[in-house]
Amino acid sequence: MSTPNRPHRNFYGRLKGKALKKSQKAYLDEDLAKLSPGPVDWDVNPDRVPLDLEALFGGREVWLEVGFGGGEHLVHQARENPNIGIIGAEPYINGVAMLLGKIRRAGVTNLAVYPGDARDLMDVLPAQSIAKAFLLYPDPWPKARHHRRRFVTQEHLEPLARCLKPGAEFRVATDIPDYVRQTLEEVPKAGFDWLAERPADWREPWGDWISTRYEQKALREGRVPHYLTFQRHA
Template identity: 45%
Template sequence: MTSADDEHARDAAAPGTGFYGRRKGKPLRALQSQHLAQELPRLQLDLATLGDDLHALFPVPVTSIRLEIGFGGGEHLLAEAARHPGIGFIGAEAFVNGVAKATAGIVEAGLANVRLHGDDVVPLLDRLPAGALEQIDLLYPDPWPKRRHWKRRFVRPDNLDRFARLLAPGGHFRFATDVEDYAAWTLRHLIADARFDWTARVADDWRRPFAGWPGTRYEAKALREGRTPGYYEFRRI
């Protein structure tokens, strides 16, 4: 259940951006605040100085770059970074509490292949060089279930244009949701877009989690409440 203040915050958009929702939640724990103040500056991307070679963002050699949009508490982002130390990961999340948790997790795990963008992702998408990404993950985004709010859903034509520009040929866009209507919405948009190919061939392809899937808090909540998650993958042609 959300409070009236939460609903108001969700209805408020940052002018000229793609972000809708709260920026802050519960007060941060002392250690999270410490990591945020001391460690985030070295992990945070600076859009003003972002160059065309994204590999240079990382102090270790990486063969390719992946982006996760709206990483929540960072469970999936950090698990993937630990599983693929030779791949560079960029995580974008506008919710301060999620950024704080991910920052603490990166420091505690000693991950050198993760960088963060703690703000609206659209300016980042517009700043990244074309064809720079191997993969984009959008996992359990806000479904905006009310019809009048559908325009706020992140899967929409302007953002698909951004994905198509950023993904290298053969790159992948992965989407997960437990909301049947949002799954159908996403499939309608992606199937109609000649730049993407849905990789599923049978129903089990989208009913099964992605390889190495660690789960997320949103998935756990969906399962507790009896909703069935779906996992959708699209290849950039």
């Protein structure tokens, strides 16, 4: 049953894939609740009360990853930036289970995990609270009639912009040329500047980048990654 007044949203694809391993089920049962960023879902927070990021991360700067896939990049950034708090949102439960296993093995303690739609999470993030955001190899929704479900639409970009601090960085990585086109058209409309001065600025990965399994698949299949960096207007 849907929660009253909750809007219908769905920019993501499937919620579950192949059967989870016993260890992955254990990660979900034992670790997910304690890594929750707080009351996000509409059924537990229908009034959309903002999250208390001070209580969650002890005053640390906070980053956000939208759709973390298997969690390689999220854990990498948490390990390399122990003084930063990072929230990851991902509705695909198999990816969430994979991330939880990586968190255990890496021993990082500066992550929060939301197993759901990032749009719901953005509803309860305080305004101008996020210092950096990542959108890495999002679902391309290749059919034209599905392009409205891509994250790079104003329905998602405007709430993201509201959450980001002035001057915050927004990184987008994709191997789909039409997704690049839509990103470059739509993201600036939401209050961002594209920080590119030469081809290397979108052809070469960021200095702290770790190649994900999605990127490796793209490279094997001959697709070219693009690394787009935007900055929220001050």
